[in-house]
Amino acid sequence: MYQYTEDDKRIVRERVHQFRDQVARRINGRLAEEHFRPLRLMNGLYLQRYAYMLRVAIPYGLLSSTQLRKLAYIARRYDRGYGHFTTRQNIQYNWPRLREVPDVLSDLADVEMHSIQTSGNCIRNISSDHFAGATADEIEDPRPWCEILRQWSTFHPEFAYLPRKFKIAVSGATTDRAAVPLHDIGLKLVRNDAGEVGFQVFVGGGMGRTPLIAPVIREFLPKEDVLTYCEAILRVYNLYGNRKNKFKARIKILVKSLGVEEMTRRVEGEWEKIRGTGLKLTQEEIDRVSGHFTPPAWDDSAATRDNAVQLAAENEAFGRWYRRNTHAHKVDGYRIVTISLKAADTPPGDATDEQMDLIADLADEFSFGRIRVTHEQNLVLAHVEGGRLFALWQQLDAAKLATPNVGTLTDMICCPGLDFCDLANAGSIGVAQAITEHFDDIDYLYDLGELKLKMSGCINACGHHHAGHIGILGINKAGEEYYQIMLGGSAADDASLGKWLGPAIEKSAVTGAIEKLLDTYVAERDEGERFLDTYRRIGPKPFKAAVYA
């Protein structure tokens, strides 16, 4: 993975220094909260319902074991012993004390981490495919491009005060695991007819209040032009994006109001003017950054020791985990392991300091010391020998990290909601737990197959409810928590946005409603059909009838 140069280190150090000074001025009263607010937001520090919340960037979701241990240490030393992995592949701490935040940032800088641009109206953490570099369907590893974009976007002087936040995703595989068309800019590595690799460029997707799937504005962009092209897109957005109404300020609204053609025309026009500037990438720079992402030293003989299939047949519990939580690797004899952070009794995406320490150790022992964070709020060990899976599973299982539910109903995405978030209408974590407790029959979950349940505590959609096969949104009706259900969303290759099923229901009715949806699916499905496919085939009517009967 990428190792900081002296320059990279210095930038992060200077940031810590700057923020330490700002916090000192805030504490001694020289800086009013009103003026401190935009500064702390630039460092991912929010004032939440009960306390400050610090969001730490995990660039494209990739961590070394050293970094994960540091995150565990921070949870223990400065927080209440846990952290929350988010749908942006970041980690959030819910209880840091203001005067200690500069120390947290300094500790992070020691391991080449930071909280730069994790909030505010700027270019946020670049997200990517959590299986990058490990699957057979990959055209090229997306992570060097993420790192190139990370450096370009860090303290970009022109784009620090955009109309709204700005999110970029990069994917390098034919299967989209990064929800590319649901980002402000989505970059997909593709091969053109001449066999060259470049980017397909999507602009103007997103969730939030007005969910939209991004259109493609360029089918093929040569790789060396990626920074100039992104700069052109951002410039058009910075100049013409809506600044009067924050609910209409995302680039998706600009694309919608201008139309794809006009947007494309403006971007291309701007790009023509800058494509030949020094910002055009050099092969040397591409090679330098790519050199940090060389494949690990896979063992050619791993396949000869791979006894996972056999053990999975002999041991039921291991077999379940093997089938659900591991995924094919491009090298024979290896598997990709997903560590479920969706155990029955913990909020989705939470991990304790002990669990993080353990996972760091396991990464060292089993997967070349690297860990990835998924936007579905799980962790991944990407390169595990098949012959060592059983040993890994035993250790994970003992730490409640082997719930065999990846991709099932209870592997749900859920935002922090009322438990922490200031904007929340609903206690989404509580609902998530009620659902997990109710649907605890693992065979039933398997029978239901792939099911994406995504839940947000308010319209801001941090839980990506629009992209759930089943989406749940908490709303406030005359001071009461109510929930709206939507069906038919997807963030995968068949990206689509869900549609509302009907009127909102009471909190106590949510679990029952889901049960009715599932019963309807089971009754109506064709052989091998997923919930989403059944819904797409038969439409909302039978589901609606069941829930609102």
Next chain:
Amino acid sequence: MRVIRDRNIVSDPVTHLADDDAIPTEGAISVTLARFREELASLSTRSAKTGIRLDGDDNVREAADLIKAADFVAMEFPRYADGRCYSQARILRDQMGYTGELRAVGDVLRDQVFYLRRCGFDTLEIREDQRIEDALAALNDFTVTYQPAADVDQPLFRRS
């Protein structure tokens, strides 16, 4: 009025006139793009420094001829969060080759100066309630930058 010019604090007062203010014979002024266009003939007879003032709604490229006739360009930040003039400034410097004075006025705070300078503002009118010395110090918050901008025309990866 004290302003930051390059890396120094200097006295350089300018009166930023509203469209219905009378044009004084003496003293440096700026007027809006519309007024500058309208009153170009009479403004060009002034001997004192006379600038053209743009804001985010204006299109800097379309103002090219007027900018040539002005003694300096001011760009107005109604709120610090309105970042449109950062792009205007870069177009003016990088693409239009403007080398004269470019002045940031309005809601200009300590924490914007580093970015403003990088985008090509050489003159910064810091909002009155702010300590201009603090703002000057903030120009040194960072000593390394990744991107090419108005201050360095090459990205870090092409410098060495």
